[in-house]
Amino acid sequence: MKTTRKFTFKNIIIGIIFTLFFISFAVIFTVNFRPLYYYDIDYLQISEYSSYDKEGIIRNYDALIDYNSPFYKGELKFPDLTSSKEGLQHFVEVKNIFVAFYYIGLLSFILCLLIVLYKRKQKDYNYLLVSSLTLVLLPFIISLFAMIDFDTTFVLFHKIFFRNDYWIFDPQFDPIINLLPQTFFLHALLMIILIILLGSISLFIGYMIKKRSLLKGLGKKKEKE
Numbered sequence: 001m002k003t004t005r006k007f008t009f010k011n012i013i014i015g016i017i018f019t020l021f022f023i024s025f026a027v028i029f030t031v032n033f034r035p036l037y038y039y040d041i042d043y044l045q046i047s048e049y050s051s052y053d054k055e056g057i058i059r060n061y062d063a064l065i066d067y068n069s070p071f072y073k074g075e076l077k078f079p080d081l082t083s084s085k086e087g088l089q090h091f092v093e094v095k096n097i098f099v100a101f102y103y104i105g106l107l108s109f110i111l112c113l114l115i116v117l118y119k120r121k122q123k124d125y126n127y128l129l130v131s132s133l134t135l136v137l138l139p140f141i142i143s144l145f146a147m148i149d150f151d152t153t154f155v156l157f158h159k160i161f162f163r164n165d166y167w168i169f170d171p172q173f174d175p176i177i178n179l180l181p182q183t184f185f186l187h188a189l190l191m192i193i194l195i196i197l198l199g200s201i202s203l204f205i206g207y208m209i210k211k212r213s214l215l216k217g218l219g220k221k222k223e224k225e
Contacts, residue, residue: 006126014127015134017111018203022135024105026195030188031068031098037061040184050178056080057179064176067091070099078176087174090166097161123214128207136200139193150186 030036038058041047047054060078067076068091076083076091119127145153158167169177 006130008126011127011130012134014115015131017108017115018131018199019135019138020104021108021112022196022199023138023192024101024108026192026199027098027101028105029195030191032065033191034062034065036187036191037184040181040187044181044183046179046181049181050175052080052179060176060179064091068095068098070102081175081179082173083176084170084173086164086166087169087176090162090164090169093162093166125207125210125214128203128210132200132203132207135196135203139196139200142189143193146186146189151182154182154185 041054041057046052046057050057052060056079060081063078064076066072076088115127119125142153171178
């Protein structure tokens, strides 16, 4: 490696950039991975809990996910469900957060690509190890809190990201809440954490491969000398 110091200020900043990219990617992928919810319809018995048939549940869930896309223009309209003014406003705020992840993901991806190209020219791959460790910290902390008390973590998340109580739905006016059990959000969180962990592992493997390659190159150079 070009430098023996791994945890430099620059490498930590790079680690944060990679963390932002993998978090954004994990969130975007999970939100758009509809099979997870389709599986939970049966696994969590959402049909029995909500009194809607599976086809109707899928139809309304798809409308919600389509709405959260940055490419969707217009208001949220559920095919079969009513919504309160506060409920619709909450989903506007949710969409704003998801769209922000798209922008953060795109910007961080470009920065990551530039970093990879620059560091390859420098033959410095220590940033991969630092990024791997930086990335794994977040899922570890979130997993710890979720395992201790997911309900409290769930409420705390909403209080941090939303400045009102519109996320507290009344099923009478916003029956969509009956289609979104809290356990489903736990499953989505676990998928996000898994993707982040896979990202961390991939960075670590990349570091080890590059380290061995450089060490092998140095060994051959010494033999020639």
